[in-house]
Structure formats: C-alpha cells, structure tokens
Amino acid sequence: MKISEIVNRLNLKVVAGADGLGAEVTGGYVSDLLSDVIGHAAEGNIWITLQTHQNIVAVASLKELSAIIVVKGSSPAADTIRKSNEENIPLLSTGLDTFRIAGELYNLLLK
C-alpha cells in the first residue's frame, strides 16, 4: 500500500514531505527511542512516534523509512518540517494516541 492511501484511509494530516507520498509501505514500527528505531525498524516501514525534533527525519532517512506519523496532534518543529521536505520523507500527523493509530495501521496493513 502507498503512503498516500494510508493518509486517506487513516485521515492523516500531511505536515511536510508530500513528494514522498508515492512510496510503498512495508509495515510499521512504533518507538520513541531513536537508537531502537535504528536497530530494529525495517526499510519502508512507517514509524509512529511522539518525538517531533529534527533528528526523527535524520533517523528515518538513514533507515529509508517510508514516513513518520507523529501522534496526539503535536506539531513538529520548523527544522523538522524543513528536513522532511529536503529528504522527501512524509511527516504525517494524527490526533490519535500511539495505541489507537498503531491499531488502525495494523488493521489496514496486516489484517
């Protein structure tokens, strides 16, 4: 499934990085610890986190993740947005908390 379809189905807000919306999603990973994501997320995963600083885009780019979803309606910092546009990694936002958005993504991708 493409990021753009997930955006529509889960009603996500595209905060930045819209040029990357055509990427294919291989699965999801949930973590707020950056080194855990570096160690364990797989290429093409959507990453769900409550972190909003620019290092999340650096990590997503290193791991070639397909997109980042920030939870609970938080707004990413300006340099996170700039970096997301530079790296073409979509920065998506949901009003839901981690448990609920992870559940919805799981249903969409794996059920």
Added chain:
Amino acid sequence: MQYRYKIAGGDFSNAGAVASSVKKTLRQLNIDHRLSKRIVIALYEGEVNVVAHAYSGIIDIDIDHERIKIRITDKGPGIVDIAKAMEEGYSTASTQVREMGFGAGMGLSNMKKNSDSMQITSEPGIGTVVELTTYLNGNEG
C-alpha cells in the same frame, strides 16, 4: 581521500549533519548502497554520542579503494567501563537527552553491528576515540 569534520557537544540541532554529508560523498564515490547505509548508520550513532555525552569532537574519514576508516575523537568525560557501555540498555544519558528519545543504550551496539571492526579507547576525564573500519569490497564483512 580524507575529510575532517568538527562537532560541538550538546548541539542536537546539528546532530547528524556529518553523517548526512558523508552519505552524499559515498553516493558520489558510487559506494554500494547497502554498504554505504551501514557506514552512515554507524557514523550517525557515533556522532550523536559526541553530541550527547562529550564536549566537542573531531571526525576523520579516510577512504581508499578497499576500506573506509572513521575516527571519532572527542574531549569529554570518557568511558570508565567500555564493556559495560557496550551492553544494550546501559546508558548514562541525562534526562534532557532521554526526553529527545536518545539514551536507549543501543548506539554502540548499532555501531558494532554496522561496521566490520570497531575499537574504542578512552581516558576518563579526557575523552574517547572510536575507530570504525568497513571494507568496501564486501568480502570481509
């Protein structure tokens, strides 16, 4: 080819800048994508460790046709027990650093997994030197 970068401790807004610059260099040199991904991941973790744990650092990159050597030299508190520091989950990161999502205690093991060899030497109270070597022909990994 040799490159040198300086990094400032505590400067999280620039953390990862060296890794991202080296990534571009490796792309220009046509280094295999899988290899370059590992190299840049290891470098990123090393760079962030200087930002998170030390006061200042220098990163030297030395590339020839057979290997890339990365040496990260910092001025900082050093590491008293290197074996302990290597354990997954061990971290002395401050609360502030943890709030940003660092401090899982996994950085050094990510560096080890993503390089062909890693050597750490450290003098408590002075600083730390981490050397990472990765072979570019893919035979020694």
